[in-house]
Amino acid sequence: MTEFTLEVAERHWLSEETFEIRFVRPPGFDYLPGQKVGFVDGAARRDYTMLGPVAAGHLSFCVRLVPGGRFSPKLAAARRGDRFAVTAPFGFFTFAPSPRQAVWVATGTGIAPFVAFVRAGVRGFDLLHGVRSPRGLYYREELARAGRRYRPCISGPLPDDYDGPSPFGGRVGDGLRAGWPPGDYDFYLCGRGEMIRDLLAIIDSRYEGAHVHTERFY
Ligand SMILES: Cc1cc2nc3c(=O)[nH]c(=O)nc-3n(C[C@H](O)[C@H](O)[C@H](O)COP(=O)(O)OP(=O)(O)OC[C@H]3O[C@@H](n4cnc5c(N)ncnc54)[C@H](O)[C@@H]3O)c2cc1C
Known part of the structure; x- marks a missing residue:
């Protein structure tokens, strides 16, 4: 299930409850705008959507810290160099241009x-x-x-x-x-x-x- 290991590069808070976390982009990690990855935490998995841009050398996520939650507090406490196992990028919530x-x-x-x-x-x-x-x-x-x-x-x-x-x-x-x-x-x-x-x-x-x-x- 795990396809990539992401290493924390940086994290900064956007508000009291929400932070942006950046990871070093591993080789071979390609995705479409709107796709997400699943962070694997034991038997559990939590999905987070990449912010882009897709060609950047880092992967960024905007995460809300859910007090008492299983996984978001781990991301909130992560330090530079910490590693997380993730799935390959996936999902179909992508933008399709149309006349509407x-x-x-x-x-x-x-x-x-x-x-x-x-x-x-x-x-x-x-x-x-x-x-x-x-x-x-x-x-x-x-x-x-x-x-x-x-x-x-x-x-x-x-x-x-x-x-x-x-x-x-x-x-x-x-x-x-x-x-x-x-x-x-x-x-x-x-x-x-x-x-x-x-x-x-x-x-x-x-x-x-x-x-x-x-x-x-x-
Ligand atoms: C496709 C997909 C993409 C996602 N992308 C993002 C993303 O980019 N950024 C992001 O922050 N989250 C995202 N999520 C939500 C994320 O996967 C987790 O559900 C969230 O971080 C809570 O996980 P937790 O283990 O900390 O809390 P849990 O232990 O799973 O939940 C504890 C309690 O908090 C509630 N809860 C869960 N999420 C929230 C929330 N955001 N606000 C208030 N209460 C909540 C749950 O319903 C539960 O009752 C996404 C989810 C999906 C399915």
């Missing part, structure tokens, strides 16, 4: 495959990123620059000093309904299963004929 407008919807670290798409040169998309606080808007400048529309959906209170792109105050489903009239879209949904379930119900009732791609993180 692409609308990407992420919650939390579900932003990872969209960062990979942007780093592979995809432009002109609409993106809704659902977070509890603006601190969770990782990669926002990069994403906002590349997209046609970038709409943070912030469900918690907005701090007085917030100076980011115009936010929607609420969940991504409500943000979608408020800002995207019925039309011809390709939806890409990534993150919490609950968000994906809610969005599928909205898409079924409001965006007839839309194409939908989903990636559930947990």
Whole structure:
């Protein structure tokens, strides 16, 4: 099952609960933007999506530390030189260009495959990123620059000093309904299963004929 060993190169925190971790890219490790690897931890496996760019000399991941979780605390505590066994890259949550407008919807670290798409040169998309606080808007400048529309959906209170792109105050489903009239879209949904379930119900009732791609993180 294990195909590669990844060696930690660097880790830095993006917020109190989320960090980016970089590994030395092993020879022969090739992947498509949006793919992930499984980190093998005894009998368990946890999947994480590469951020890209695919040609970089390192492999980067954006990881939320789940307190009390089995594996994410091990990544959070990892030091330079530590090694982890992973599967080969896999998965089908990749970007397929089409004449329809692409609308990407992420919650939390579900932003990872969209960062990979942007780093592979995809432009002109609409993106809704659902977070509890603006601190969770990782990669926002990069994403906002590349997209046609970038709409943070912030469900918690907005701090007085917030100076980011115009936010929607609420969940991504409500943000979608408020800002995207019925039309011809390709939806890409990534993150919490609950968000994906809610969005599928909205898409079924409001965006007839839309194409939908989903990636559930947990
Ligand atoms: C295809 C795929 C790609 C993924 N890519 C990423 C990624 O790029 N970055 C990333 O951070 N995670 C990603 N995940 C989630 C990751 O695989 C783990 O599930 C997560 O890190 C928790 O693992 P754990 O062992 O620490 O917690 P566990 O011991 O598995 O879980 C403990 C509890 O926390 C809940 N939980 C799990 N994940 C979260 C979360 N993010 N927030 C809140 N509660 C949670 C679980 O439901 C469970 O109740 C991905 C999952 C899948 C299936």
